[in-house]
Amino acid sequence: MLTVLDYLQIRTAHAQGESIRALSRRLRRAQKTIRKVIVSQTGEPAEYRRAGPVVFPKLGKFLPFIEQILKDDQTAPVKQRHTAMQIYRRLTGAECSPPYTGGYDQVRRYVQRHRRREAETFVPLTYEPGGRLECDFGHIHVDYPEGRKMVSVLVASWSDSQALFLIQLPNEKTESVLTGIVAALEFSGCAPRELWWDNPKTVAWAILRGRDRSLNPHFAALASHYRMDPLFCMPKKGQEKSDAERSVYALQRRFGTPVPVVQDDAELNACLRRFCEAELHRTVAGRSQTIGEHFAMEKQRALPLPAHRFDACVMRPAVVDKYQTVWVDRCRYSVPREYAFTSVTIKLYPQYLQIVGAGKVLAEHRRLEAKDASSLDPLHYLPTLLRKPATLDHANVFTTWQLPASFQHLRDTLERVHGSTTGTRHYIRVLQLLLRHPVARVEKALHACQQRQHLTAEMIAEKALALAQGEVPVASATETPIPLGIPHVTVPPPDLRRFDQLLSQSLPTEPRAQGETYHGLPIPFPVPGPVAEVSSQNPAAADDAGGILQACA
Numbered sequence: 446m447l448t449v450l451d452y453l454q455i456r457t458a459h460a461q462g463e464s465i466r467a468l469s470r471r472l473r474r475a476q477k478t479i480r481k482v483i484v485s486q487t488g489e490p491a492e493y494r495r496a497g498p499v500v501f502p503k504l505g506k507f508l509p510f511i512e513q514i515l516k517d518d519q520t521a522p523v524k525q526r527h528t529a530m531q532i533y534r535r536l537t538g539a540e541c542s543p544p545y546t547g548g549y550d551q552v553r554r555y556v557q558r559h560r561r562r563e564a565e566t567f568v569p570l571t572y573e574p575g576g577r578l579e580c581d582f583g584h585i586h587v588d589y590p591e592g593r594k595m596v597s598v599l600v601a602s603w604s605d606s607q608a609l610f611l612i613q614l615p616n617e618k619t620e621s622v623l624t625g626i627v628a629a630l631e632f633s634g635c636a637p638r639e640l641w642w643d644n645p646k647t648v649a650w651a652i653l654r655g656r657d658r659s660l661n662p663h664f665a666a667l668a669s670h671y672r673m674d675p676l677f678c679m680p681k682k683g684q685e686k687s688d689a690e691r692s693v694y695a696l697q698r699r700f701g702t703p704v705p706v707v708q709d710d711a712e713l714n715a716c717l718r719r720f721c722e723a724e725l726h727r728t729v730a731g732r733s734q735t736i737g738e739h740f741a742m743e744k745q746r747a748l749p750l751p752a753h754r755f756d757a758c759v760m761r762p763a764v765v766d767k768y769q770t771v772w773v774d775r776c777r778y779s780v781p782r783e784y785a786f787t788s789v790t791i792k793l794y795p796q797y798l799q800i801v802g803a804g805k806v807l808a809e810h811r812r813l814e815a816k817d818a819s820s821l822d823p824l825h826y827l828p829t830l831l832r833k834p835a836t837l838d839h840a841n842v843f844t845t846w847q848l849p850a851s852f853q854h855l856r857d858t859l860e861r862v863h864g865s866t867t868g869t870r871h872y873i874r875v876l877q878l879l880l881r882h883p884v885a886r887v888e889k890a891l892h893a894c895q896q897r898q899h900l901t902a903e904m905i906a907e908k909a910l911a912l913a914q915g916e917v918p919v920a921s922a923t924e925t926p927i928p929l930g931i932p933h934v935t936v937p938p939p940d941l942r943r944f945d946q947l948l949s950q951s952l953p954t955e956p957r958a959q960g961e962t963y964h965g966l967p968i969p970f971p972v973p974g975p976v977a978e979v980s981s982q983n984p985a986a987a988d989d990a991g992g993i994l995q996a997c998a
Contacts, residue, residue, distance in 0.1 A: 447474075447482065449489045455482045503547035504555065507536055511552070515559055523681070529553040567684070575747030577604040578637035578673075579689035580626065582617050585701035587713060593704070598696055598717070599625030602688040606740035608633065609692050609724050611700070611717040613710055614795055615812075619647040619663050621795045623757035626667060631754075632721070633740075635747035636671040641686045644677055652680060663759050670755045672748055758792040758799075765789060769825055771800060777819040778810045779842075782828045827877055834873055849884065851891050852876075855905075862900060874902035882909050 451472075458468055465483070469476045485491075501508065511532060518526040527535075533552045536545035545552075583598045597617050601610040610629040614621040622645075630636050642648050644658070651659035658677050660668075668675045678685040700720050707713045725737030732739065763771040769785050770777040773793070780789065780800050789802035793812075800808045810820040821842040830837060837843050855875065860868030878887050890908040897904055 447478070447490055452482050452485065452489055455479060456485075456488065459483050501551070501555075503545065504551050507541065507545050508555075510536070510541065511555065512559075515556070515563075529556040532556060572604040573746070574605045574743040575635065575745070576637060577639045577641060578602070578629070579604060579641045579686040579692075580629075581643060581683075581686065581689040581693060583693035583696045585697055586704055587701075588704055588706045590708060596710075596713070597621075599629070600689055600692045600696060601626070601629035602692040603633070603637070603740060603743060604688045606736055606743045607688060607729055608736055608740040608743070609695070609721050611692075611696060611721055613713050613717060615710070616795065617645070617647060618759075618795070619661055620757065620759045620793045622647050623663060623667055623755075623759075624795050627755050627757045630671060630750060632718075633744070633747075634750065635744050636673055636750060637747055638674060639676050640668060640673045641676050641678065641689070643683060643686075644680060648675075649677055652677075667755055667757070670751060756792075758794050761791045761793065763789055763791050763800075769829075770819070770821070773798060773812075775816045776813045777821070778808065779819075779821040779825045780808045781825045824879060827880055830873055830876065834869055837869065837873065849888050851888050855891050855895075858895070858900060859902075871902040875905050878906055878909050882913060886912050 455468060455472070455474075459465070459479075465476050465479045468474070468479050472479075514527055514532055514535070529552055530549070533545075533549045535541070536552065538544065578601060580599065580601050583600050584595055585598060586593050586595050596613050597615075599612050599614055599622070602608070610632050612625050612628050614625055626640070644652055646661075648661055648664050649658040650661055653659060656677060656679070658675075660675060664675065667673075683690060700717070705713065705716060707716065725740065726735055728735050761773070763773070765771055765780050765785050765787055767785065768777070768779075769782055770779050771789060771791060773791055778798065778800065780802075784802055784807055787802055789800050789807065792799040792801060795812075797809060797811050799806050800810075808822065808825065810822075813820055823842050823846045826836075826840070826842055830843070852875075856868070856872040858868075859871045859875075862868065863871055875887070875891075878890075882890075887905070887909055890905050890912055893908050893912075894900060894904050
């Protein structure tokens with residue numbers, strides 16, 4: 446078989462005057478072959494072309510069976526389709542009689558040729574600047590102090606400039622999707638006209654005809670807030686948002702290799718943000734501008750962000766039960782006692798939740814991951830503790846309460862001074878102070894009062910109030926401290942001799958002018974006779990003590 450070098454030698458020798466007969470004799474080639482080389486239009490050997498159809502001596506009679514397998518695979522799930530080896534095993538098994546006796550390589554080449562003909566092709570697309578943002582979730586492994594763990598990362602990519610945003614989220618629920626999109630838009634400083642997703646249940650509840658979807662109401666509210674058109678890929682056609690798919694690859698290969706080592710999720714998100722900022726300085730192949738320069742022009746064509754931030758949460762109605770708790774995803778979360786048996790609204794965020802009622806936030810808890818777990822705030826149950834003091838030692842919400850050691854020392858002191866029952870009630874009244882004062886202030890009040898011989902809860906309450914007002918009154922060891930904000934009134938000790946004089950002497954019988962006094966006491970009205978005569982026996986008059994006191998004043 447002649448090569449291109451043989452063509453070069455023959456054609457150049459003939460061009461220099463050597464005859465075809467001489468070339469045939471010297472190169473030992475037929476004159477017909479020499480003439481074919483000389484008249485070639487391309488100057489190189491022609492490619493080999495099969496003249497007739499391919500003949501499969503052993504595989505030929507099994508081709509209809511293979512074609513039927515490949516046809517059935519078109520409607521089977523992607524991960525449950527036949528490989529060439531599986532087809533070969535079926536051909537050589539008991540399913541075919543007689544079985545196939547040829548080699549595996551012939552089966553592999555035929556299946557590969559068939560799938561190459563059926564492979565899907567694509568058309569290069571261009572996107573209008575600021576018109577399209579693609580989102581998806583990627584997964585990488587991260588090393589934490591407690592070990593290696595796989596995390597979910599929301600990927601948002603602008604189709605025109607390929608600007609990227611990444612954020613780690615605790616899960617892929619609706620509230621996480623909302624939080625991630627809001628963070629992506631705030632990082633970009635603008636919003637797209639179209640927001641593209643796959644078809645997760647957290648975004649689209651149902652797939653309708655064509656590209657129509659039944660949207661999750663919370664996702665629809667997000668799209669309405671930013672005036673974006675939510676669009677979705679066709680089922681099993683993730684390549685329709687190829688920019689997001691490439692960004693997931695960048696997350697796994699460029700950011701996640703080697704495996705990141707962080708202390709917590711906050712540090713991981715900080716690393717992801719720095720990676721996104723560094724990507725703005727990268728230049729994409731085929732472009733002269735960096736991603737950041739291209740995105741600066743794309744941002745001018747995008748939609749501006751609204752004046753008010755979207756509250757990225759999922760809201761659920763609930764009713765507080767008799768245990769002062771609401772149920773969320775099989776977990777209990779407590780609320781203050783005064784809101785028991787009321788209707789509330791639960792606002793679910795990725796990492797925490799808020800319980801809202803009566804126009805304010807009643808409680809805020811970190812979300813629990815374990816099922817049938819409880820997040821109970823001891824402060825919510827302190828009012829109930831006054832009525833049920835025995836629960837102090839029999840309820841987990843109090844027995845697991847991590848208070849400073851000085852509180853347990855206080856309880857021991859109160860029980861030693863007042864007895865077990867009365868001392869416990871004093872201690873419960875001290876715990877009630879935590880509803881109005883922080884733990885540090887109450888603990889400081891405990892230390893200030895610990896030298897008192899007859900310690901009571903009231904002393905600690907007065908000291909805590911004084912500390913709250915920023916001034917501690919100076920008091921002697923025998924004098925009860927006076928809380929600030931209350932005027933200090935000195936009351937002289939009563940002079941009982943004046944009452945003796947009233948009982949032993951008669952009031953003047955003559956009418957007195959209003960405003961005169963008798964033994965230093967005011968006379969509110971003329972008194973006609975002795976005291977025994979003025980004392981009224983009328984129950985209505987006797988009960989009207991307020992009128993007499995007002996007249997005396």
